[in-house]
Amino acid sequence: MKSPNPFWLASAPPTDKKINVERAFRAGWGGVVWKTLGENPPVVNVSSRYGAVGWNGQKMMGFNNIELISDRTLEVNLAEIKEVKRNWPDRAMIISLMVPCQEENWKNILKKIEDTGADGIELNLGCPHGMSERGMGAAVGQVPEYVEQVTRWCKAYTRMPVFVKLTPNITDIRMPARAAKRGGADAISLINTINSIVGLDLERMSPVPHVGGRGTHGGYCGPAVKPIALNMVAEIGRDSETRGIPISGIGGISNWRDAAEFMALGSQNVQVCTAAMHYGFKIIEDLTSGLSNWMDSQDYRCLQDLIGKALPNVVHWNELDLNYKSIAKIDQSQCIHCGLCYVACEDTSHQAIEKKSALSGLSQSFHSNYEVKNDDCVGCNLCALICPADCIEIVPQETGKDYLPWTRHPQNLLRT
Amino acid sequence: MKEPLFCELKAPLDARSAKVESSRCYYCYDAPCIQACPTQIDIPSFIRKISNDNLLGAAQDILRANVMGGTCARVCPVEVLCQSACVREIGEDKSVEIGRLQRFATDQFFESAQPQMEKIFQRAPANGKKVAVVGAGPAGLSAAHGLAVLGYEVTVYEARAKAGGLNEYGLAPYKVTSEDIQREVNWILGVGGIELRLNSALGIDFTLDHLRTSYDAVFLGLGLHAFRSLGIPGEDRDGVYDAARFIERIRQAPRVADLPVGRTVVVIGGGSTAIDIAIEMKQLGAESVTIVYRSSEEKMSATSHERELARNQGVVIRSHARPTQIFGKPNGSHSVEFERTDRCTGERFELPAEQVFKAIGQTLETRQWWGQTQLHLTASGRIAVNEEFETSVPGVFAGGDCIAPGDDLTVSAVQQGKLVAQAIHAQLNPMEKGEVKDGRSHLSDRRSEISQSFLAGFSTSNG
Structure with a gap:
């Protein structure tokens, strides 16, 4: 399977039709996962489909939808897919699929997909709303045995590579991942969206988005879900059973740095949706040039040098060094005297920052100075995280002590 | 209602801009802006309330600390008060626009259907x-x-x-x-x-x-x-005015068009009143307006912001000159003679003026x-x-x-x-505390009521 860059558009509204996908390819996207196809008759969608969480003036920190799979007929989609693939042979064309959980249904649709010349299929075992109530999507993805079975059927009835897209609405992501691998999956895509009520309309007393004054849970995505996705990608990359299976990383990827993080945790490529829905397809320019420039600056010659590079450093808590010590250091020359570090530490952490009275001199007389009490600081990072001037650094301290994990700590009664 | 005669130099924020601007506030601890406000308005708190669509709460914060918070939002020299202390000023040379946000919050309150006093104060x-x-x-x-x-x-x-x-x-x-x-x-x-x-x-x-x-x-x-006098010859001529008194005329005139406006105007002084009369005369149509101040510009009590405002309106500011005499001219206009104060030569110059305004303070x-x-x-x-x-x-x-x-x-x-x-x-009332009641006790009652019903619900659900 070929793709000129590792950035694909995830199966979603941006990949619903020929017109969208060709615009994406013209903009420079490496591939698409076509919006999920189902059997005829197509689903019916509601009016009012998306909701979002903004934060402090920023839009779309989190995004959710109550849309279903493609609401166009299978024939229309297949014809367009065939045409687009013929027009853009160098781009990856993966077709997302969701049909009832029976062998015959999967067998039938796979034949039709192969005729389009598409490069692969992605099994949508993750959609958390609407389709799951009909026994598809997340209803399958939440049962490892079903995941394995469906994967196995697909591998049996097509020679196309099979991506299995997992739902995060599950306790341990390794279970469906292992099942997909047992079923013969060529790759795993994750995460699908997370069950969510993105907000309430307090006047209507209805969830948003609302459909005539009532709402339903939807699938959550966007920048807010990235941390959940990164953890799940890392879990699969570290698991002895699933380690090494190609991963297509999904979840809030908005810029090249997000993509690099997913890749460093083992993703072979990444899929993007919310950022494109927010800003349009042009963001591919920054994704590709940003990743490329950063890789050059770090002497990574190819993506394979980067992929999985951080995995060895993702460890169990028990393996962390309890003798490692760091403390906060405030760069007084950059401090803007907002006092946020002080009140956060004083009210909610370790009382390790001291407030000192105003400087002399008229212009500064309203501003206090803040200094770290080195002996009380536990290096928790809170002050550095909230500092709006980025003037607090957490500095590693030389302790002269050896590595000491909890497994060997004197206070651990079960130490080895 | 009279037509607006003067254009507002600082436009109000609309709801969207207010929301964007409010998001710039860091919600500082022991905020420097509060300390820089003579009435100690809890600025971060009212800004946070704007940000969270609690506009009544914002008006309460402002008006309980400063019952004229609406006027002060418009006329305070914020660039030397709250906004000068804003930490964004240190970080990026651009403070949060506290004055305009305060105006937004108070305008919203006063423009509401019935700006009820009891929402803010209870007697x-x-x-x-x-x-x-x-x-x-x-x-x-x-x-x-x-x-x-x-x-x-x-x-x-x-x-x-x-x-x-x-x-x-x-x-x-x-x-x-x-x-x-x-x-x-x-x-x-x-x-x-x-x-x-x-x-x-x-x-x-x-x-x-x-x-x-x-x-x-x-x-x-x-x-x-009472108005200070310059104590120079010609001060009592027609066409020589006390600036504050003329501003009063401008503000109260039924028809501003009837006010005398000279083509050339000289303003003597260096405070806010000098700036105000200069800008007003410029807006009323004077061709040239010159403020003359006896010492350096930095010593003027008008802030640099005010001086810039005047210059943007086309006002000329001359420093280091004190008036020595006001001459009359046959055509009824005047000429003000100044002595330069930065030279020991006693060098003098004259400025023509159809009107002269004295803005040298009141007593x-x-x-x-x-x-x-x-x-x-x-x-x-x-x-x-x-x-x-x-x-x-x-x-x-x-x-x-x-x-x-x-x-x-x-x-x-x-x-x-x-x-x-x-x-x-x-x-x-020597036995009582002199604290002004402001309805806050009422609010805290309400708050404890809410927390009690919450606790009640909690114990019920734990049955």
């Missing part, structure tokens, strides 16, 4: 005591309001036909309109317990002796109504106002007061521009009025 039951307030300017109205909230019966004596003092008669019309001021005055009076007697002048219609015998306490918020009017009562004055000729704003005569308090030291700011006058109300209350 205590009448306590049977009476206080006289002389002067319905910022200090007097603030004191009267504070006292009324505490349950006093307050009589406000105002020499002029309208309340508001310098807010009504002295502020630049491109900053605040008479409609804004009267709306605020009416709202303040709306707390109840305040009787306003217009056209009643101290020393003419009543005396201080009379007030002292008829009231439990007296507050003097007189302002400054306490020294008519025989007091009757038998004699008040001590300071060396600068203002009323001397102690830390409680009490004058040399027990029971007589003073505040605002008529006391020393003064910074001649509306916001300081409001704060002094607020403190005077507490001081009078403390003096008349």
